[in-house]
Amino acid sequence: MKLQIHYTADPTIIKLEAPKILVKGSYEYSQPQEATLSPLAQELLALPFIKTVFISANFIALQAHPIIEWKDVIEEVTQQIEDYLKAEKPLVIEEEATRKVPITIYVESTPNPMAMKFVANKKLVDKVFEFKNVEEATVSPLAQALFQFPYVKEVFFDSHYISITRQPRVLWEEIIMELREFIRTYLMDNKPVIEGVTQEKEVQKKGLPTLDIHSRKIIAILDQYVKPAVASDGGHIQFVSYDKEANLVKVLLQGACSGCPSAKRTLKQGIENILRELMKNETITVEAVNN
Structure with a gap:
């Protein structure tokens, strides 16, 4: 089983995403004695640089002590976890899985x-x-x-x-x-x-079938290429309108993106460039209605 490595905004935390569900609940371990019913967490906490182990759904997140940088050890740690999963060992022993799942x-x-x-x-x-x-x-x-x-x-x-x-x-x-x-x-x-x-709260997308083909393509591009990256930064982007004559795309920035000092750079150097490339239109511009 190959794990996909995802770096997060916190340089001490990485996420290793699996192609299938690993556990039903969600678990957090910071001390070996807490992980008596999670053999994998015990193995990982035995590494001197691992501070916390999160196991949830289809991913394992690891927090490191600041003594190391993930780029120096990530390949070895990922291989260790992949070997563990390949051996079909339990991530969490069933007795623990029946307990009340803590919130982390x-x-x-x-x-x-x-x-x-x-x-x-x-x-x-x-x-x-x-x-x-x-x-x-x-x-x-x-x-x-x-x-x-x-x-x-x-x-x-x-x-x-x-x-x-x-x-x-x-x-x-x-x-x-x-x-x-x-x-x-x-x-x-x-x-x-x-x-x-x-x-009334569910009507946001009901107007999509009446949009022109260019607007629908822009929405598809935003959903596939932009929204995941924006969400990883704690924000959200929503299509508002597309003016074909002016080649102007208007979007709504929400969450951490709203009022962010780097939002303008993200719009121009990121989203605008993606739309220009995938729409085959070098004159498209992007404007946030609330930034």
Whole structure:
């Protein structure tokens, strides 16, 4: 079984993605004594540079101590895990799999210094939600709770993570542990992330069949080539419109991308170049309606 290596925004954390589901639950181990029912985690924690092992669904994430850089050891570690999986040894012994799955939250920085990404080991939402203030967060008890912290400015939800934008008067090192623990405890208590969403919230894509062929192709390109990269940085991009006469594509930037100092460079050097190449049109320009 070949594992796909993914580097994250946090240089101490790498993800090794498998082509199939590895475990049903999600697990986090930081000490060998915690991993008595996970032989793989015990092996990995025996390595002097491994700090934490995450095992969830179809991936294994590893956090290293700052004594090494992943580029120096990643090939050997990946091979060790692939050999373990090839031998069909259990990742988590069944006795542990029957226990209540703990909630783990790890934090990733984003290109936006005002936004941080809080990644959970469980699915949070089926689609993206963005809340600029508590008044907009009527469908999200978790967002409403987060807005009670005076330093929280905006909240954005995607599949397995929450991007939080802070107020400028505080520093992340002053608040990050409090937010991480609050989110973890909230989810451990099985409180709802989103509730009472009306059908009106689901109409975003209903207009797609009426769009022209160029707009539909642009949407397909954004979905395949742009959205995954943007999501890894804690953000989201949404197609708004395409003006064929002006060759202008308008998009909506959400999450960590909204207000990011590097967003303009991403639009021009990244998204615009991709669209020009794949649309075979060197005059296309991209503009964010909210940046």
